[in-house]
Amino acid sequence: MTEILGPPVGHVHSDDLPWVTAGPVGLQVLRVSPDTWVVRNRFEAGFQLPTHKHTGSVHAYTFAGRWKYAEYGVDYVAGTFIHEPPGSIHTLTITEDSDILFIIExxxxxxxxxxxxxGIVDGESTLAAYYALCDAAGIARPDGILA
Incomplete structure (x- = not known):
């Protein structure tokens, strides 16, 4: 019997992906597809994103630090996993230096x-910003992050 394999599994190792910075935000893009993007951010304490609304679900895992959404009054600390349903509106606020993985649809x-x-932020615009920051820092653009 001949087994038919599907397409190869896409993979990257975080050690092979550069970190770039834009002010108080460190950015590492792990994956971008037409409908989902995966980023890891290192935020400095005091940083705040503008209030925003998600068109799809978001999953996030906090590796280090403490942060919250200004509207909800819940602190997310290291080890916290969250899920945001589509339509969520909030203001990300960093209360301690934080390291967070986001999977955004x-x-x-x-x-x-x-x-x-x-403004509108999606995988394509985030990847363009990531590449521009790599270029500005003289870092080679990484392979393997496009689906």
Missing amino acids: GAFIEFDAEGNIS
Whole structure:
């Protein structure tokens, strides 16, 4: 009997993916596909993302630090796994230097202080920013992160 194998499993090792920084945010992109993107962030205490709404689910795991969503009043510490359903609206706030893995489906829509849409972030735009930061730092663009 001949076994038919599916496509090869995509894989990368985090040691092979560079960390880049943009101010108080460290970024490592692990995977980008048309519908899902996986990033690991190292945030400095005091950093805050704009209020935003997710179009898809988000899964996150905290390796180190403490953070919260300003609207919910729950601290997420090292060892915490969270799931955000599609449509979640919140403001990520870093209370201690943190290291967090995010698996994001779809995009998130950023809002300004008046509630107007101020930007859209998705896997494609995140990958473009990651590559630009690699280029600016003189770091070779990594292979294996595109699905």
